[in-house]
Amino acid sequence: MEFKTMYHPSAGREPLLQTFEEFGVNLHPEEELPVNEEPWRPFCSRGDFEFAEIALNAALNKSQINALLALIGRISRGESRVTFSNDNELRKAWEHAAAQVTPFVKHDITVPYKKEQRVYETHALPLWDWALDLLANPLLAPHFVWDAQRVFKHNGREFERFYNEPWMGDRWWDFQSRLPSDIKAAPFCFILYADKTRLSSHGTVKGYPVVVRCANLPVGIRNGEGIGGGRVVRWLPIVSEDADEEGKPGFVNLKRVIWHEAFLKLLELVAQHSKSGYSHTCYDKIARWLFPIILILSADYEEQCMMSLIRGHHSKCPCPVCLVLLEELSELSKTFAFRTVEEAIAALNVYKVSKARGEELLKALGLCAVTNVFWLIVHSDPHQAISFDRLHALHLGMWRHLLEELKKILKALGRDEESKVEKQVASFPRWRNLNHFSTIIHITFSDGNKMQDLSKQAFYSAVNVLNQRTSPEGYKLLRVISSYLQLDSYIGLDVHTSSTLAAIDAELLVFDSALKEYIECALNSPIVGLKLDWDFPKAHLWKHATRDIRMKGAVRNYSTRPNEKLHGPLKEAYERQSNGKDVADQILRVDTRKFAAKMLRAHVDVLDERRTLAGEGNDDDEDPNPVAFEGHIKLGSTQQPVAIQDIETHGGQLDRAFQGFRKKFSDFINNSLPMYGYRLERWVTIPTNFLIREHRFLKVHYESTVDWKQTTDYLRCTPGFHGQPRYDCALIQLAQEVSVFVRLVFIFSCQLLDVGSFEFALVQPFTAGIGASRRSDRDLRLTCVKAVPRASSIFVPVQSFIRGAVCFPDPDHRDEFLMVDHIDSDMFVRMKSRPARQ
Template identity: 35%
Template sequence: MLEDQASFPADGRDLEYREFQLNDIKVEHHPNSGILTKVEAFGDFKCHPAHHSLWSVPEPDAQPWQPFKSHLEFDVAEIALEAANICHRCARRSEKFTFRNHKDVRAKWDAASQRLTGFTKDVISIPFTDKSWDFDVYYCDLWEWATNLLHDPYLFPNFHFDAQRMSKFNGQLFKQFVDEPFTAQHFWDAQSQLPGEAKPLTFILYVDKTKLSSFGSAKGYPVVARLANLPTNIHNSQGMGGGYIVGWLPVVKEDKQHSGKPAWANFKVTVWQKSFERILSLLAAKSKMGQWLECLDVIQRWFFPLVLILSSDFEEQLTMSLTRGVRSLWPCPVCLVLHDKLSDTLCCYPCCTSQKETAEEREEVLKAYGLHDVLNSFWALSSTDVHRALSWDKLHFHSGGEWSDHLWVELQKHINEAVCPLRYLLLRCVCLYLELDMYASLEVHTSETISSGRHTHCAFSALLQRYIDKTADESNKNWNFPKLHMDVHIFDDPNEKMHGSLKDSYLLCTNFCDVAEQILCINTWQVVADCIHRRLFKFDEHQHQVHNSEEDFLVNVIDCPIISATNVFHVKLGSKQQSQTFDVIEVAHRDDQAFGDFHIKLNDFLNTLLPSLNVPLPSGKHIHLRGTDEITEYCFIHINYKSMVDWCQHTNYLRCSPLFFGSPRFDCVFIRLTENKVILGRLIFCFECQVEDRRFPLALIHPFDSPTGLCLRKDKDLNFFRVRVGPRAQAWFFH
């Protein structure tokens, strides 16, 4: 739960100052870190780790393409990797080129791969019936992989070793927000369990079985790891610091003789847990005693590895938590909800815990809760609670479950019915579901958004229950399913991007035999290529700075000024058209009332606009544009704006074109009239007007600001915000 804090804490000795301004950011580190709480102005705030100022990135490698002989050789090898064939480029002979065949290219990739953590292949034997079944499992050393990232000079400045609580001042209170795993309560609690000097090294593990072939005959079972100590924009990316395949689990093929039997279900779970145990095995001892490691800032840190987040489909979550399945007595992997209460999402239930029992205690628990009699591989890791680590997955639980299999199916039943009260009730459910899905999609959560999200979930649950009750007699639809219940855990405290590349690797780069080894090899080469690309970029950037003359530097500064955060451009016009006179424009749009007295209305607007901008009128006289004066039309607008969701700068592209890919397109926009009043409108005409030596970007907009009358019941029920367009002749100019 996020907590709001008074603007003046009882003990303010750890604050740098106590005079707070609107939107100030307060950063409170975990008490074990020994770092003082700090308050910064919003414009000055940068989410840097505490050790950031103590570390400077070294000069780039002078030969970043190594172990390839030259930049050219690396380019050719990468083309061969991406295109799945051998490509030769004969260009300038100033670069070394020693490749002669595919064997040379492969040998060089293998040499480059030595910089990354390699894979180990083990065979696990699981007894079942009267024989032992053998399975191949591939895994890499998770500790070695993590320390490689910690020793990367470009990644290290971004590591966060201590939990943080972030809050933003709203004028009265500091409102806590969460935008990274290390700002969430789970990270804070994990560090609280460790010795005072210890640092949590937190893993995010993503597991999901995927089809490699179009018909699903070939399947892969990758395990992807990320470090939650790195910011989201890094650990959710590809390449170094992003998602990395650290394991490949065996896929147990169904056996007709045993399929569907409890013993077979236990056997498959055992195969999964024993395989995953190999992946976690090299972290187990370090999670209990910790491991000292000297970082790049020459500081020894005592790391305790733990799994912070487990992301997967619901079926994998059942296997991870050893829950027997959707028909078991307690089917939720997170909490203790009874199987017949899954549709009752207004109630809260006790959380499951990863307590280790004796054999006798375990037997009693198994009887009471219907759990698999299998040792959980996650129990080997201290400070890791598998039930708390399991994360709500929007893709699998909402898009691939609650919507596609239930709400959408129900909605299709009622689409063609003329009058149906149930259809209206279902529409209200769908609207609240979409609102709940919106809150679940936010990348930055505050105490207010979490409270609003939970309120929306309660309203959705109550309304859906009404629909379920009204359709119970005439529908055989089962609404008592786990993915609906999982909505309860949306706000309790992250991406299937890799599957596409795995499928491409299977189809283009394997011989369809020993698939796992080939795909893991190709994936490693792709990560190596990304690392070399990054070093090449740093090297080229450094060389450019070194060889630029002082004259070039001055030219660059003048031609490309650095724009500060407080002076960044807001609007730029694009898709420039030929300049035209007002007479030509008014004739071309003579049937459009918005262009009536176009240049006369523009005179009135400019005579008001310029004084409001403290721009003197030409010669102190009112502007009087004539029909023969010219303006320049633009059909594209590039807008930078500060998001109200994550408070970062984002970019939007608007079109105002009579012919955009064969059709007219005039986008709608939000218009801020005053500090507290915003209206909607539609772009009609974008242009640039010159007044003496100054050019003003302007837009003619048709506002949607006419009175809408009394609020209709359906607008309230469906959360509609009704607008009404005014007369076209009332279109006006905006700067």
């Protein structure tokens, strides 16, 4: 019994012990949901709905829709025909057509635009009406979680508590403890996000959407793009900026008053029900009194200031959560008192009686003289609801400052050192879903995902350039970046335990020490312009990360990332489906249609799934060319069979790994197969014409060490992937207690007569002796491995692959590699249990 779940006492449920296989499975299987046989209603037919869905997603205008419907009519009457069967055929036809006309010539031009500001009317969908829509949806109903939980996993010695979903945090538990005990009361928990966004490509037209999500739904639904995901429920007004008034206290307060007044209509019913509750019979047939709470406020720092009504980054106390002083923001070793609603209300009450005395109190607290709308909702303290945002605090915050320091130091070292780092960044190993860069010196984008990826690549690419002898400032900075990457990886885990939270707190002290050493070094450095003042809010905010995780679960629960993804459709709606007038009204109309389309599509998909399971599916839907599958491994990019002697002859001329290929393979078969449980009656001889089939693509499914879910790595072993050779690395199980890193050389399958079919890989192990660890490896926490000679490559079954890996070639040490620990959470956790040198 690895898992233990303790429910809140008001749930009336006994603690639950489960095996690994049982954990996470629905404990109360419900009857099958009734299926609507016409889920496309109110459209007259499924065809009507699907046409409307395509037209909506493609942003077709009136003339385009009429033209397309006219074409469909002519096709149905036999007056015309369309021969295209897929997008590829259409593209080829356009290519042939385009070849007949003179091509465009590209020119780079710069067009200046005068900045404009507009004020928009506010639009709102009452928040409780949205909540009732969710509760009424039969596809979502079984997924709601009502009771707080404390969940534990046995670590071999004891049950250790872990934090994942919001209902596993202390805030949910504490809130549920305050609800009436004489009724079946349960929390309905909201997550609110707000931020301005540029709608027009030139940035003069802006929008101010508010997005809501339901914390009672699992993260896969809540942060997804389908039903149950985020919904724009408010369009806040943007107050025009006046150069003469901007920055003045009265004008700043005016914007805050408008913001909170605009939120009031959105929250009216929520505020009422937070006091009295709302009776609702849930999907499990249990009548509950639902009490709404604003559990999480997700925003960047600017919006956090608006939500908490603090005065901003120049105020005396610029943190929206605690009362840290401006001059102590970088002091991560110190702890400060948390803000409370009670002290804010008391200061505002004094202000209403005596502005002078009240202003003095408010200024000391860093607060504005404005009533906070969140005070109207019971137990919805905005200072507790405001949550650490990894995107803006780290990837678009602290890392940007570190990157600027890195650029300054490289520039001081000279063009040759800059060029060396640039080349190493450009040659960083490719990896799925990892952005790659050709430069770090001339970075102009502000994409948080790219910044996150750049931080990993810049660090490893600069290790051999910024050493203690040639650049003491650079070396100190690398120690700061190393600690930053440790913290970023730890904080980004989707499941936290008491151990990982303790590790974050300990690493914050390491970062604090490394940063102070860098500041001291920069103070005495001849390099002009190095940053000495690190007292800014984003240097402090991650001080509250562990508290937020304990209170509200993993950081993905309150990340702004999934909310900012919704900005894209809003911009598209402005550019393609509005006429530039009454923008908010038009965009929200389009957004509502898309939300309705998602709802209908979900029900249509359920109907299709049920019909498929009932045997009504179309056999043509099956993959005509299934990929070879064996256990947790899938082979792909299959080549034509080739004689083994040809592989040895052609490959051996270019790569010593293929020399003696046939003999080495014969020895491997006869010596190793018996250890794998295959009985060989005689020595297996491999003839020169023995056929093997090469595979250049490999999928590896494995269980994540972080959240215990299946994850997949995509590995390439090919001389040409997007025009470049790519031979990925992997972690394999070499023996029962030994796992090692390897580089792929060749993947193949074959048929052994009277034995069976097999899938093997020729790999170059990274198991060569590397000697004592270097000081830089210890200081920067680098994991180093060394490859054996290519001629010493070995055969292994593909079943021995554990997962993929990224190994960065050490430019200063031949055949040595630095393991990229931070490539994902699973690798980060695995590497914590491995020695730094192997």
